[in-house]
Amino acid sequence: MGIARLSPRSRRSGVGTIPGSATNSPVSGPQGRMGTIRAYVSLTKPRIIELLLVTTVPTMVVADRGIPSVWLMVATVVGGTLAAGGANAINMYVDRDIDRLMERTKNRPLVTGEIASPKALVFALALEAVAFVWLWGFVNLLSAVLAVSATAFYVFVYTLWLKRTSTRNIIIGGAAGAVPVLVGWSAVTNRLDWAPLVLFALIFYWTPPHFWALAIRYRDDYQAADVPMLPAVVGIRTTAVRIIVYTVVLWGLSVLFGTVGDMGVVYFAGAVVLGAVFLGFAVQLLRTQTTASAMRLFSYSITYITVLFTAMAVDQVVRTGV
The missing domain is CATH 1.20.120 (Four Helix Bundle (Hemerythrin (Met), subunit A))
Known part of the structure; x- marks a missing residue:
């Protein structure tokens, strides 16, 4: 359908707006710490990561024509989880203004104020950095580059550009979710x-x-x-x-x-x-x-x-x- 125009309300809200209540008083003690940990975990969208990993490990089995080493599978899954989690956290950071407008997303931690937006961004970027170093060190450079490139595509092409402007958003932007099979294959063969x-x-x-x-x-x-x-x-x-x-x-x-x-x-x-x-x-x-x-x-x-x-x-x- 091409490009769709945003209403004045959406343009006013902008990516830079910090939505929701950020004045919630933090809860101290173990209960508060566990709540904070859960909030950070939710930033990574664990259910989406599960789907990505479902495609990675079987791809590795096919590439190896058998069962790869347990360590290689673990290292690839850990690196892929970190990269995907970082990408999802950046997505939540960027979309915090529209998340407050939707019933499905209004309770996300950046909307409720459980996590401050700058801390969420630092957390996301740290996950990406660790993912790249981890995959490069324990798998191979090609897998590391592919994983982080998927994050860049997801953030810049889908989240920042297409999601709010075009009905083709998920068609093109969804390519980022297809990269884990490339990561899994290259982890075993170091080529595509x-x-x-x-x-x-x-x-x-x-x-x-x-x-x-x-x-x-x-x-x-x-x-x-x-x-x-x-x-x-x-x-x-x-x-x-x-x-x-x-x-x-x-x-x-x-x-x-x-x-x-x-x-x-x-x-x-x-x-x-x-x-x-x-x-x-x-x-x-x-x-x-x-x-x-x-x-x-x-x-x-x-x-x-x-x-x-x-x-x-x-x-x-x-x-x-x-």
Whole structure:
């Protein structure tokens, strides 16, 4: 849909505005410290990180054609967690003005004042620095560069530019979430080739249907904050049609990876069946155009990516016997 204009209210709020109440009195003692720790952890958006890591480890198994060393998997997961956590914390820092306008995000720690904005930014940048040094020292330089580059893309391209200006925000910006498969592959091989690039494309095309389904549920929130997420701008029907298009491409990419990645029958069976079910949920959304159908699709999209990548790893272990 191209560029969407922001309302005067959104422009007045600005990125630099410190929203919410920052005057909450801190609670002293162990309870207060635990609350602060939980607040800092929430800045990293742990649930999103879980999804990223679900794709990283199976990718490493495929790249190794077996089970990589435990230490390499741990080092890669730790580094990826730090990098993704830093990126998410920067996202919360930048979006603190619009987070207070949405029901889904109004209780985030930068909105409630649990954490001061400058401290959150320092925390986020420290995570990125540690992630780069960690991955460089314990994995390899290519993985470190890829991980931090994903953060830069997520922050500057998605958060600071596209999120508030274009309905293509999640289409382009979602590329950052596809980088963990490149990190996982390069951690094992110290190079990239066609197989991880197809996996990158697979995650790239999975992200819009996954996120648009959730955005249908919260389209009123996005309208209130003047954030042009697709469902808030064009409605459910047009969003559902685009979800179907992306799902068909996703299905094709999952099968293509089976060929490029030299996968076996376990993976191919999983890719075909899982893709068919995904498309079924997408078609159901178009037919019903309800929030309930959108949330069923959203829930299944998480199951889809988890089971598909699990099948990928199982396929390799079964075939190699490792």
